Amino acid sequence: MEQKTEGKSYTKRGLWKPEEDMILKRYVETHGEGNWADISRRSGLKRGGKSCRLRWKNYLRPNIKRGSMSPQEQDLIIRMHKLLGNRWSLIAGRLPGRTDNEVKNYWNTHLNKKSSSRKQNAPESIGASTFTDKPVMSTEVRRSHGEGEGEENGVVRNTWMEEETNSFDYDVRVGSPLPLISHYPDSTLVFDPCFAFTDFFPLL
DNA sequence: AAGGTGCCCAACCGCGTCCTT
DNA sequence: AAAGGACGCGGTTGGGCACCT
Numbered sequence: 139m140e141q142k143t144e145g146k147s148y149t150k151r152g153l154w155k156p157e158e159d160m161i162l163k164r165y166v167e168t169h170g171e172g173n174w175a176d177i178s179r180r181s182g183l184k185r186g187g188k189s190c191r192l193r194w195k196n197y198l199r200p201n202i203k204r205g206s207m208s209p210q211e212q213d214l215i216i217r218m219h220k221l222l223g224n225r226w227s228l229i230a231g232r233l234p235g236r237t238d239n240e241v242k243n244y245w246n247t248h249l250n251k252k253s254s255s256r257k258q259n260a261p262e263s264i265g266a267s268t269f270t271d272k273p274v275m276s277t278e279v280r281r282s283h284g285e286g287e288g289e290e291n292g293v294v295r296n297t298w299m300e301e302e303t304n305s306f307d308y309d310v311r312v313g314s315p316l317p318l319i320s321h322y323p324d325s326t327l328v329f330d331p332c333f334a335f336t337d338f339f340p341l342l
Numbered sequence: 343a344a345g346g347t348g349c350c351c352a353a354c355c356g357c358g359t360c361c362t363t
Numbered sequence: 364a365a366a367g368g369a370c371g372c373g374g375t376t377g378g379g380c381a382c383c384t
Contacts, residue, residue: 239352
């Protein structure tokens with residue numbers, strides 16, 4: 139599981155061991171994130187910078203939530219995927235403690251089937267009547283439109299969004315006007331009542 | 343008990359974007 | 364403006380596990 143790189147140093151690959159996790163965690167907590175190539179060198183880990191970044195981001199970061207998705211999370215993923223397509227980082231950004239990789243895996247293994255079966259059995263549950271074969275913005279659409287197209291003053295104006303809705307500005311990086319979900323003391327997830335998601339997207 | 347099969351998920355890869363020089 | 368490195372994202376792979384037969 140080791141790969142020779144640049145003819146001199148070896149890069150370890152495969153599953154991370156607890157000792158490696160500990161080393162990386164300690165190092166990042168002490169020195170901070172960023173400069174991953176440097177981290178991999180200085181920490182003594184025989185891992186590539188990319189591997190270190192991924193491990194930190196998907197597993198070691200504080201507040202990472204693991205375990206099964208709640209029904210609310212599932213529903214939000216389905217709605218967001220319908221809206222954004224495979225933009226996992228954006229979707230994960232709306233799910234506190236969840237990573238893009240986790241959301242992506244969860245979609246591919248659970249919701250992909252569920253979504254298509256709901257399509258067939260619709261109407262049922264929230265938004266079930268509106269599942270279509272195509273997300274509003276598939277990867278192909280995004281690529282052909284080009285990300286950040288029509289950027290003005292830091293606000294990305296998405297023509298694809300305008301095509302699907304009745305024309306309003308949408309900041310991809312902030313993600314608004316998608317709903318934030320909030321943590322309540324009983325740890326249930328609820329839609330932010332300040333944001334009437336379905337008012338903007340009645341199709342969902 | 344042993345082998346086969348399918349599923350899940352952690353990790354890797356390639357590419358595009360951003361940032362620095 | 365161009366080049367090179369770092370970073371981030373989405374697609375894909377493959378190891379490990381559970382469940383049959």
